[in-house]
Amino acid sequence: MTTTSALPGSHPAESPTLDPHDLPAALERLRSVADDLAVAVDRVIQGKDETVRLALTVLFSEGHLLVEDVPGVGKTMLAKSLARAIDGSVRRIQFTPDLLPSDVTGSSIWNQERATFEFRPGAVFANVVIGDEINRASPKTQSALLECMEEGQVTVDGTTWQLDRPFIVFATQNPVEMDGTYPLPEAQRDRFAARISMGYPSVDAELTMLSEHGVTDPLDAVTPVVDVAEVRALSRAVRSVHAAEALKQYVVDLVRRTRSHPDLRLGASPRAALHLLRTARSRAALEGRDHVLPDDVQALAVPVVAHRLLLTADALLAGRDGADVVTDVLRTTALPSPR
Template sequence: MTFESSPAQPPQGPTPLSPQEFKATVEGILTNVEWVIEGKSHTIKLAIAVMLAEGHLLLEDVPGVGKTQLAKALARSVDCSVRRIQFTPDLLPSDVTGVSIFDPEKRDFVFKPGAIFGNLILGDEINRASPKTQSALLECMEERQVTVDGNTYKLRSPFMVIATQNPVEMEGTYPLPEAQRDRFTARLAIGYPDVNAELALLDRREEYNPLDALRPVADADMIVRMIAAARAVHLAPELKRYVVDLVTATRTNAQVRLGASPRATLQLLRCTQVLAAMDGRDFALPDDVQQLAVPVLAHRLIPTTETTMGGGDTKAIVSDILRHVPVVSNPGRF
């Protein structure tokens, strides 16, 4: 008797949210965070897009503009496990990943999880930690797992690192290595508020801390379903080629010593899908790519010495590439 083997079935994933539920949940998170960080809707929208693209976010700006407040507001808007790591020069890699400790009763080593074991990880002033400690995040951020003493431990989904840092020219900081920067999906700057927003901030803070009033509008399961919904957004072959052309242009630009990696290409496409879903579309457009190109690509580029000495800026380089790379036509549903 012979038996015919049936084809293997792919594992069942989470049920995606409907477009209406997706948009309503995003608006709820956006409203929550805007209650704390006023007048920065576009920055907050991009931060949410990074989370739903299963990426990691680097908030880089001068002290006091609300980097940590933005990270905490986003974390409090989602009902999931949140861990905070205050990066300092004496922080050890084991403080981040965990350590195996000998248990006399069990007469064996027991793993004690570090601060990285959570859904949303707030890494405050990441560039104040030593390069050795910064490198402890490499495996976590890319492979969503931790290896300690030969044992590998999976991290729970969703998993996102939101790190803040002051500009690297400030005293007492360590520049992030290239491999670390490349693992951050996007780098955002908040900037100073306008006059009206700053006045509103003063009035609101007289009564209470806005963070204390925040309530979750989504949970971990809902975020996973939103991630699945964003992954279903259609990417036309022409749009994929446009993204590849943009990334390739960073590698051949005369002002750039090291261009964007294939990881950057993948993450730019993932964020593009999320941005389309936020607008209620099931297909992505070049406009989505263009909104994301600078925050996703600029921090990965290493300019030449001549460009740096001449005051060149990687954001300006990416903006110039956007102007010169031809935009695809009719990249919609076909």
């Protein structure tokens, strides 16, 4: 029989949404906090405003973020600077081929004095988990994150342990064709709300990096902007942002069209639709709106949906990728009609 437990200090369950009368003030506070977080991260990652805003969108939608790019472009620095600005508990997992699933989730250790097994929490027991180079671990170890990311809990030896909220995984990975990497399984990729690519910095940003990062550690300049209790409260405000039925139908239409696209052998899952609506609510809230627009969905469709798609061999040979397919679907799907 599986039992459910909580570690000392974990946060009790709250009402999932805010009172409508409290929403305007909460959205105003959310916009202010997001601006402050963006400024804090910009001290470390210069010239990546759009990337930082997308990371904040995923944060307040209670999703997980996959940052993919070549080594040395600031993937881990982005995750560490955001984690420091949130002022929550932070754990970093350096994924390597010899990492074990128990290193991630925790394990039961025999206590000789008490003659009983005691649970020793693993690295996922934190508000912010930085999974560095996640695709360098074996698929077995990668799968240790599946339950954590989807259900916010860990099951070890028949006991289920609840993770504290907020719980966010910022995972980085190098392109899968590089040496010493394993491609992420489809089920793993599907649990990330969005995937972003850092890209190389501009000339000015790279010159600034050479001038500043060579003298001091830029993370030392990052101070907490918000605490985890307020992140939790602001995430409740995001869940309260209104999405019309016609807009929800638009999200479903977009996702369903990927399942019949001729360039795909695997389309987007129902979880993709859920993540697309959640992040669209977050984007609307970060812009100070209490309702979602089709523009929010369109702006997030590629980072939220593209990484979940599996292309056919012919499409790959033709140089197509998931972003191309999502762009096709956006172009051919009718917008929701205003009422």
